[in-house]
Amino acid sequence: MRSDMSKVVIERPRHKYWKTLGSVKTGQRIRRYDENNEYDDLPKREKYSMHWQGGGKSAGKCFSDLIGPLLRYLRSNVGRPWDKVYSEMCEHLDFRKTIGRHIFEHVQGIVSLHCSMGEDGKIYELTGWRPDRPVEGLYVHPRTGLLCWKGAVARKKKVRAQLAALPVTCIPLSGDQYHIKLNGIWYLAELAAASRSDVELQAAGHKRPEWFECFPYNPKLKKIEYYGWGGPHKRHYWILSKRQLSAKELKAAKLSNDAAQDK
Template identity: 30%
Template sequence: MRDDMDKVIVERPRRGGGVQGDGRGFRNSRERGSHLGMKRGYDRPKWLNENLAPLKRWLHKQVHRPWDKVYTELCSGIDRRSTVQAHIFEHIDQFVVRDAVMRDGQVWVSASWWGRGGRAPLEEASHVELFVHPLTGILLPNRRLREARAAQRARYGNWAEQSGDKPYAVYHVIDESTQWHRVDGCWFEITLAKFPARAGATQPEEKCYDVLRRCLVTRSGAARRPAPGMPTHCGLYGRNDVYAATKRQLGRREVRARLGDDA
């Protein structure tokens, strides 16, 4: 761990604070309390602004090491006697599950971030990236994380379909390069662009960012079979030779004027 890890994580300006308008109206009103502090009605509270990304990257680099040694090294780099630095240890449980148990030869972890709802097998925990093995005490990555998150998306898709609010509803074709898509209850105008042609047979395909799928895609990747629970590229746009280049949220009046009751 770098020597100035505590400064990288903690020493950032706190957010919030500052004067929020004139508080004299509240202080002179009948709704105020009988005893008020000097800042009541004027300020808003501040909150911490930690940069936890370096801590998360450092923990991912410590996999396959005994957790006791990792924790010892972490304590040596961060002073727990400092109130601000000690707050960092409250975020460790967001990145590492330390209370895993063994049941019938399987590793079970908390079913949610906050430890509510009992426990679940590790392969079903979509929120667990790192965990401490309950028998060996080794820090290990969740190698089934991708499958767990795909299954979670599939469960959400089934629930949304039953409730009538599909995350990816049937799109409407406006013209050859424009489509309307309903995503999470909001309508967006998608501008399609064709994948660039490959320069040569030996040259790699150019990657393009799809604003609807929120990932980099290629022509050959668009034709591949997607992860479980995710729609196919052709199912989203009706063709595999285009991707979503731009996205614009539509207004309610604009949608109703064109789609009517279908909106």
């Protein structure tokens, strides 16, 4: 571990100091002094907007810590016993001092120290205020005590796997016409948006409309579409009318009823 880790993580540069050779007063690059030149036309006061552009006296220091070097150090020690890694950090960082204690707080946030192995063989992070979850990133193996790493599964891969496991039960055709699957049987149905109340539909001549919900299917992309951050969202409809598809219609639409329902 590098001896200046505490300084690298804690001490940050000042704002806008990429303007080397820049004038603090004007924010412009300083030119060589020319005794034959007239400098009376240069501004003698700082603009108020300079404070908001990071120049002049307002140039302060960053207060966010730079944990990249600390993370790289921990990643380079994957496979080593965690006790040895921790002892090595204690040689360069004093937990009794504010800076050292602050670095160790970062370590506790980066490395999952308290884990257990579930019945399914997966490693779970033990948390006291929420359900245990599979570990991601750096963690200490509960049996071997080694520092390990598990890359997070890409969100897109999770979504694809989640959508692929969903059953297709509603295929839009044209207008209000849909192919829907109820209890393993495909129907040709007329659906109405769930925003319309059943009282309104009954007043329009539709008696006792049936409630139907499904995941939105895109026939062009041939997959269920994804809506929202919480997962696939169902759409809700009223079934105004429906009839079961014949064997010929099923073949033309490349659909099939469940085997138990065909008997």
